Amino acid sequence: MYEWGDDIFKAFKEAGIDQVAFVPDAGHKRLINACIADNDIKAISLTTEEEGIAVSAGAWLGGKKCVMLMQSSGVGNCINMLSLIETCRFPFVAFVTMRGEWHEFNPWQMPMGTTTKQALETAGCLVDEVSDPHDVGARAAAALHKAFVGQQSTALLLSQRLVPVKTFGK
Amino acid sequence: MSHWAESYPLHRRDVAKTLLHAREDMLIITGLGSTNWDFTAAGDSPRTFPLWGAMGGAVSMGLGLALAQPDKRILVATGDGEMLMGIGSLATVAVQAPKNMSICVFDNERYGETGMQMTHTATVTDLALTAQGLGIKNAAVIKDESELKAELQAITHGDGPIFRVIKVRAEPLDFVLPSKDGVHLKNRFRAELLGPGAV
Numbered sequence: 565m566y567e568w569g570d571d572i573f574k575a576f577k578e579a580g581i582d583q584v585a586f587v588p589d590a591g592h593k594r595l596i597n598a599c600i601a602d603n604d605i606k607a608i609s610l611t612t613e614e615e616g617i618a619v620s621a622g623a624w625l626g627g628k629k630c631v632m633l634m635q636s637s638g639v640g641n642c643i644n645m646l647s648l649i650e651t652c653r654f655p656f657v658a659f660v661t662m663r664g665e666w667h668e669f670n671p672w673q674m675p676m677g678t679t680t681k682q683a684l685e686t687a688g689c690l691v692d693e694v695s696d697p698h699d700v701g702a703r704a705a706a707a708l709h710k711a712f713v714g715q716q717s718t719a720l721l722l723s724q725r726l727v728p729v730k731t732f733g734k
Numbered sequence: 735m736s737h738w739a740e741s742y743p744l745h746r747r748d749v750a751k752t753l754l755h756a757r758e759d760m761l762i763i764t765g766l767g768s769t770n771w772d773f774t775a776a777g778d779s780p781r782t783f784p785l786w787g788a789m790g791g792a793v794s795m796g797l798g799l800a801l802a803q804p805d806k807r808i809l810v811a812t813g814d815g816e817m818l819m820g821i822g823s824l825a826t827v828a829v830q831a832p833k834n835m836s837i838c839v840f841d842n843e844r845y846g847e848t849g850m851q852m853t854h855t856a857t858v859t860d861l862a863l864t865a866q867g868l869g870i871k872n873a874a875v876i877k878d879e880s881e882l883k884a885e886l887q888a889i890t891h892g893d894g895p896i897f898r899v900i901k902v903r904a905e906p907l908d909f910v911l912p913s914k915d916g917v918h919l920k921n922r923f924r925a926e927l928l929g930p931g932a933v
Contacts, residue, residue: 569874579890581830583798583801583802584801585798604870606801606830608797608801608820608830609826609829610826611822611825612822612828613822614790614791614794614820615791615794615797615820615822615826617788617791617794618788618791618792618794618795618820618823619794619795619797619798620798621791621795621798622763622794622795622796622797622798622799622800622802623798623799623801623802624798624920625795625798625920625923625927626761626798626799626800626801626802626803626804626926626927627802627923627924627928627932628798628801628802630798644787644788644789645785646792647786647788648785648787648788648791648916650919651786651787652916652917652919652920653916653917653920654920664916676878679907684869686765702779
């Protein structure tokens with residue numbers, strides 16, 4: 565399997581990312597571990613995704629760049645907190661691994677998985693999607709540029725086709 | 735139990751004044767809503783960022799700032815209702831353990847903006863014990879002026895993360911409003927901290 569997470573990490577380093585806030589996620593496992601192992605990146609494990617929105621804003625207030633990693637179900641936890649990004653026009657970027665769209669085993673993932681894009685757009689976030697593993701690096705670099713150079717609120721949705729199918733042993 | 739807060743000796747506006755008097759170059763995030771008015775009444779500053787929304791986010795925003803500016807002291811001043819909505823963020827702070835971060839919860843045991851309904855701290859919830867349980871060991875309650883004076887040095891210079899619950903009187907007060915233009919508040923803060931090129 566092509567390790568697209570390594571390409572996102574490379575894009576983080578090239579963009580000079582200082583903080584990575586995340587709720588642990590299987591699809592992001594390799595990327596999260598790379599961020600934890602990097603001495604120049606503060607890896608911040610959250611109890612809920614909405615914390616990461618405010619952490620990102622605080623980092624920018626202090627002159628640093630923070631990105632968020634999460635799963636599609638976590639997007640639902642972020643909606644009101646994204647008002648901070650929109651109202652103050654903070655740069656913001658999230659890398660969202662998708663559930664509920666491709667060989668989903670768990671019906672409980674469907675409600676957020678099928679509405680992630682609309683939810684983010686409704687909250688003022690510009691959304692891009694990628695399903696080709698070899699295109700992830702370029703899309704990640706573009707998302708980081710959109711946030712920190714273009715000063716936008718943005719999310720890159722990483723298709724469920726990019727991650728191994730989860731079956732809970734069934 | 736439910737009416738005790740109306741006779742607590744500390745007045746929140748005086749507490750804000752005392753903290754601001756000791757601020758030096760401290761960076762301050764104030765939470766929605768009454769702590770915004772308290773710190774504006776005591777003296778607005780580009781080094782203070784008032785949150786008009788994003789309820790539950792004050793501590794998290796302070797954490798991002800504290801990690802970004804490790805040589806500056808960061809104070810998050812917020813209310814008990816706002817703190818309860820983002821209570822898990824205290825565990826996140828405990829894990830990151832920023833030495834330069836202090837959190838003061840102005841606890842009047844009420845939702846002040848919505849009609850002074852009781853928060854959970856009016857009956858059963860102890861925020862200082864909660865903070866300790868979530869991993870912020872340096873957590874305590876301040877109940878009067880002498881305790882506040884004794885704790886000032888710790889709040890402004892002590893080894894963080896520091897968490898203090900300041901029990902303040904539940905009382906009706908006039909609104910003293912800061913700018914509500916979020917872009918302006920962000921830009922003035924960054925210009926003050928990072929220089930005019932940051933805007």
